[in-house]
Amino acid sequence: MTSPLALKIAREYGTPALVIDMDRVERNIARAQKVCDGAGVANRPHIKTHKSPLLAQLQIKAGAKGITCQKLGEAEVMAQAGIDDILISYNLIGEEKMARLGALRAKTNVTVAADNAVVIAGLPAAAAAAGRALPVVIECDTGRKRAGVETPAEVIALASQIAGTPGLSFAGLLMYPTETGWTEAQRFHDDALAGLRQLGLDPAIVSTGGSPNLKNVGKLKGATEHRPGTYIYNDRMQVAAGVATWDDCALHVYSTVVSRAAPDRGILDAGSKTLTADTGGLDGYGLILEHPEARIARFAEEHGFLDLTKSNTRPSVGDVVRIVPNHVCVVVNMSDEVVMVRGDEIVGILPVAARGKLR
């Protein structure tokens, strides 16, 4: 039951291994770019999914305008690799971050997000350290109740604060509509825009987000950019959401069955320190392609507990299986590197360069 490639991975590299199919990666990159191009919206992929400069460069080569990062540590790694157009879609706060942001901004075209006055009040320190103005977009809550101001009135107040703060420039709006929330997002955007124009401000950037939202790109009139992340690899959540097929899943976790202590159960060498406890709202912790009826029921840190009660096919000790993880972004974050393959050939080892950095 072990495929030729799996045998090769296990023999030459070992398991558990994160393996990416570069043909699929390139296909996924091209497809999303085409969607954005077709909608007349710039593509600014979120690199939190792959965290590798090489892949960010492939995204840019395919037509992406720049990249999105979620933290400074990611942006620093990407800038060091020569990527010059970076949006950090997160509230940055504190002296240590302002010093790093200043150093980054000194040599990079970087824009940051803010959703409150305290964050904005801290940013001039970074601009001063950089020696040039820092563009700031305002994060708007569009139904996720995460970060982001809840009303257009708050947008206008914060835009006014940014415009009135030496060293900062108002750059636009950061939105992340829920998949069914685009009408509300439009209303929010339009109301905010009307108020901004009264202040003489115009958003150069109106950014939307999400891979499942690729089907909605262009729906928001006024949107200039989109930030999809997961689409480069896809995962079981994307398939469950109906926005990817199993063949679009470019990352598989290769794992060896190391124990079969009883007929109805087994142990994979991929536990919570490989697949993570993030269920993504799904049952079980991944789909085993060779045994789709087997359930990864629970974890120890290095043990994946296989429940085989409902599976007609049952792996033997030593079998190497391929798992489509539930949420690929958090799985990539667990490893220092991924194995790159094309067809049945291993073509390289790619460092996950921006991982292990909490900040």
Place this chain on the structure above:
Amino acid sequence: MTSPLALKIAREYGTPALVIDMDRVERNIARAQKVCDGAGVANRPHIKTHKSPLLAQLQIKAGAKGITCQKLGEAEVMAQAGIDDILISYNLIGEEKMARLGALRAKTNVTVAADNAVVIAGLPAAAAAAGRALPVVIECDTGRKRAGVETPAEVIALASQIAGTPGLSFAGLLMYPTETGWTEAQRFHDDALAGLRQLGLDPAIVSTGGSPNLKNVGKLKGATEHRPGTYIYNDRMQVAAGVATWDDCALHVYSTVVSRAAPDRGILDAGSKTLTADTGGLDGYGLILEHPEARIARFAEEHGFLDLTKSNTRPSVGDVVRIVPNHVCVVVNMSDEVVMVRGDEIVGILPVAARGKLR
């Protein structure tokens, strides 16, 4: 609401940060050692919790006989730092692992575990590469339905296989009794021992495991070693299990409140890529010491969603809080380093040297 040390961490290091209190670490190390010494059972701490050679060396200096690792990558890092007595409590399988195990065994006093004939059949390759015999303990299931043979009869069959395989030597039994399962574990052990002696085999090692089981150390007659892991840091699970106090928790996640978009909620800069989605069976994803009634309700990758509905105290944007994580072992695994403190002083940065290695 931000403590002097938290201010210092945020200013000099930044958040999110994993911060370990070395006074507490040393106290935890000493306490567990004393328990093992008192029971006449050797202490072989599991380094999967901290993954740092420096801390393993402190454990050994305090009296530990050696260490336990869960994977080769951990053992390689520890051996390179000069630690010479290592138990790998896991089924190792495959050519790539046998080559690495051989290289490790050539220069290190390493013992491995096995629970099936396929794993045992693979091990002579490692012994041959090492140029010396490889000791093997048999993993026994003692109620966790994880890895481990289910019956003493299987122990005897596998011990016989090991003893009859050139290059391997039978070293003993690996057990991990549930906290209430020590009577059953004793019966399993005694039955296995009787059969082993008929084969002329004697277990040099009978190893038990678990930090909550420190209170049971010595209960199993015949036990020679114990493998506690989490006790060096402790966490919310250990407190919930009644085996540690909040003051015994040596690792805190320092996190900044970056958004307070509505009165009843907020966002921490520690999300699932810092605290992990591992609940450890508890409600919420950690205890915030400054706001114990606030609930870390859910995560995005870099957002911890604070539910403040039941909290009388509410943090402001910019506040730095200290979080006791639910399961510290998986949290340490998320970061390349931890910050060491004593009292209110930062005393160093410790690499989490054995992390990021899946294998």
